[in-house]
Amino acid sequence: MTYETVRAAQRAAAPWPYAELDVRALHAAGWRPTPFHDVVLKVHQRCNLACDYCYVYELADQSWRGRPVSMTPEVWRAALARLGDHVRRHELSGVRVVLHGGEPLLYGADRLGELAQAVRVALPESCQVEIGLQTNGVRLDEPTVATLRQHRIRVGVSVDGVRADHDRHRRMPNGSGSFAAVAHGLEILRRPENSQVYAGILCTVAPDTDPIACYEELLAFQPPALDFLLPHANWDQPPWSPPGTSTPYARWLSAVFDRWFSAGGPVPIKLFDDIVRLILSGASHSEQVGLSPSGVLVIESDGTIEQVDALKSAYEGACATGLDVHHDELDAALADPGIVARQIGIHALSPACLECGLHRVCGGGHYAHRYRAGRGFRHPSVYCADLTELIKHVHTRVADDLGPARTSGAG
Numbered sequence: 001m002t003y004e005t006v007r008a009a010q011r012a013a014a015p016w017p018y019a020e021l022d023v024r025a026l027h028a029a030g031w032r033p034t035p036f037h038d039v040v041l042k043v044h045q046r047c048n049l050a051c052d053y054c055y056v057y058e059l060a061d062q063s064w065r066g067r068p069v070s071m072t073p074e075v076w077r078a079a080l081a082r083l084g085d086h087v088r089r090h091e092l093s094g095v096r097v098v099l100h101g102g103e104p105l106l107y108g109a110d111r112l113g114e115l116a117q118a119v120r121v122a123l124p125e126s127c128q129v130e131i132g133l134q135t136n137g138v139r140l141d142e143p144t145v146a147t148l149r150q151h152r153i154r155v156g157v158s159v160d161g162v163r164a165d166h167d168r169h170r171r172m173p174n175g176s177g178s179f180a181a182v183a184h185g186l187e188i189l190r191r192p193e194n195s196q197v198y199a200g201i202l203c204t205v206a207p208d209t210d211p212i213a214c215y216e217e218l219l220a221f222q223p224p225a226l227d228f229l230l231p232h233a234n235w236d237q238p239p240w241s242p243p244g245t246s247t248p249y250a251r252w253l254s255a256v257f258d259r260w261f262s263a264g265g266p267v268p269i270k271l272f273d274d275i276v277r278l279i280l281s282g283a284s285h286s287e288q289v290g291l292s293p294s295g296v297l298v299i300e301s302d303g304t305i306e307q308v309d310a311l312k313s314a315y316e317g318a319c320a321t322g323l324d325v326h327h328d329e330l331d332a333a334l335a336d337p338g339i340v341a342r343q344i345g346i347h348a349l350s351p352a353c354l355e356c357g358l359h360r361v362c363g364g365g366h367y368a369h370r371y372r373a374g375r376g377f378r379h380p381s382v383y384c385a386d387l388t389e390l391i392k393h394v395h396t397r398v399a400d401d402l403g404p405a406r407t408s409g410a411g
């Protein structure tokens, strides 16, 4: 597809921002883009699991079918050259490169090590580089972890709570559960010699599960950090809710928050840390809440430059920029209206969000969750009711703890 074809398709599917956001006017008003500080390399496009909620394989965008299975050295060399230019041009003091898929461990630990070495060579010494990898954990055996340790690749693992809950969604292609294999991988990761490798656990919220049992199960794996994700959904594909409930995600997350907060926050939980920080007038670090500009860019296995994967849940081609590391600088993506929309904070919010007393904390929720077909991304989150309840709950707990004078921003 040509650049013009991609732009035309984006304008039709999402008039806001692709037809209606005036990027030139923003520049004229003094707005400047935020350089990319997180670059995701899709090193392997296939997965050894068949999770039923996966945004890559099970939702609207099926573009993975037409891409090479794995990234060739020729593509990652081009990608790293572009990243090196970007870092030097913007004099970035730090970047994170995330090895992603599909399942990145299918790429092979040795090839990942070779790539990690090349990342460090490609970037100037003045730039601190963190290399991360997000895996389903099934292939984490001792030789693999040793190789990742040798190359200082930090590993995040996806786990959805207790065995029965995890195995309900995160299944092998033959239908059997993956929990036992993941638990084995985590046993290896949590050994003292691997403490520099173990980055943490990501969990997708399932509102019909026991939140405390889930949280305790995850804590037992001694992760250095945790995060909880809302399943990707939008106004055309709303999130699943148990019958008779209106805010099941807020209830689930509030229960975990109470347990975590009462225990003094024994492990960093990004979503909760962000909400508390925002209530105390700080800034967010994730894409789920807050108004901080997003600095994430994705490079697919064929070298195409894309926006964050979560947008694949909205419509076919939602991540596309029409750019490619073989022909384009990463800076070209900073002018893409989709990327600009995720960097302008309050200016991307819908009128309803602007009138909402919580908008500085909520930030309209995850950008992907605002999508409505034929209109685009200028709407409240499809999780609006849950976000409202969760933020108010956290605000009340924090205010009780610190006194109301220390909190702000949550109405």
Ligand code: SF4
Binding pocket: 352, 353, 354, 356, 357, 358, 359, 360, 362, 363, 364, 365, 380, 381, 383, 384, 385, 387, 388
């Ligand atoms: S709570 Fe709802 S209306 Fe308020 S900012 Fe968030 S998504 Fe928008």
